[in-house]
Amino acid sequence: GAGVSQTPSNKVTEKGKYVELRCDPISGHTALYWYRQSLGQGPEFLIYFQGTGAADDSGLPNDRFFAVRPEGSVSTLKIQRTERGDSAVYLCASSKTGTGVHEQYFGPGTRLTVT
Amino acid sequence: GENVEQHPSTLSVQEGDSAVIKCTYSDSASNYFPWYKQELGKRPQLIIDIRSNVGEKKDQRIAVTLNKTAKHFSLHITETQPEDSAVYFCSGGAGSYQLTFGKGTKLSVIP
Numbered sequence: 001g002a003g004v005s006q007t008p009s010n011k012v013t014e015k016g017k018y019v020e021l022r023c024d025p026i027s028g029h030t031a032l033y034w035y036r037q038s039l040g041q042g043p044e045f046l047i048y049f050q051g052t053g054a055a056d057d058s059g060l061p062n063d064r065f066f067a068v069r070p071e072g073s074v075s076t077l078k079i080q081r082t083e084r085g086d087s088a089v090y091l092c093a094s095s096k097t098g099t100g101v102h103e104q105y106f107g108p109g110t111r112l113t114v115t
Numbered sequence: 116g117e118n119v120e121q122h123p124s125t126l127s128v129q130e131g132d133s134a135v136i137k138c139t140y141s142d143s144a145s146n147y148f149p150w151y152k153q154e155l156g157k158r159p160q161l162i163i164d165i166r167s168n169v170g171e172k173k174d175q176r177i178a179v180t181l182n183k184t185a186k187h188f189s190l191h192i193t194e195t196q197p198e199d200s201a202v203y204f205c206s207g208g209a210g211s212y213q214l215t216f217g218k219g220t221k222l223s224v225i226p
Binding site (some may be wrong): 004023033040041042043044045048050051055056093098099100101103104105106107109110 | 119121134146147149151158159160161164166167204206210212213214215216218219
């Protein structure tokens with residue numbers, strides 16, 4: 001079946017602008033994760049959804065970052081007042097569920113560049 | 116929270132030789148340790164994982180070992196091939212929902 005998809009693949013925005021990044025998880029996966037990957041680093045956890053609710057948002061760096069998953073499928077990561085330091089690849093992953101141990105399947109990422 | 120350290124940051128081996136990547140973790144509650152391979156510009160893909168109730172797991176040319184007492188785990192790739200060239204990330208967590216990743220090892224297999 002189809003894997004995790006993310007749009008757009010690349011996003012260039014000016015400092016101070018608002019951006020939305022979209023993630024379509026694998027069908028039937030109830031758990032969804034957002035990560036941020038800076039150059040030369042491993043993925044850094046941002047937020048985890050189980051169904052529609054954010055079960056853990058402890059990785060969001062500040063209140064400019066927000067994510068939603070209103071129907072328990074597609075998720076949107078929203079960044080307000082973007083800063084140059086927000087430039088990174090934003091990865092989304094999904095798994096069958098967040099409890100227990102299940103493989104996380106990653107999307108291709110959205111490369112965000114803030115100029 | 117969990118802290119995962121990974122070494123080396125870069126590794127070059129001749130084709131056919133073995134490669135070993137080592138990681139340590141800090142949180143004794145962590146019980147799940149997946150390894151991901153990321154080719155340039157591509158998404159991370161799971162290559163092998165290990166749970167804390169076993170000490171070793173093998174899948175063809177890839178093996179992972181786990182020492183819970185010392186809080187370290189390692190990835191072993193035997194008979195390396197050029198297509199093994201990529202960045203490898205170790206990770207750990209208490210269950211799969213919140214993984215902490217290492218900084219990655221760039222493996223280059225020289226033909």
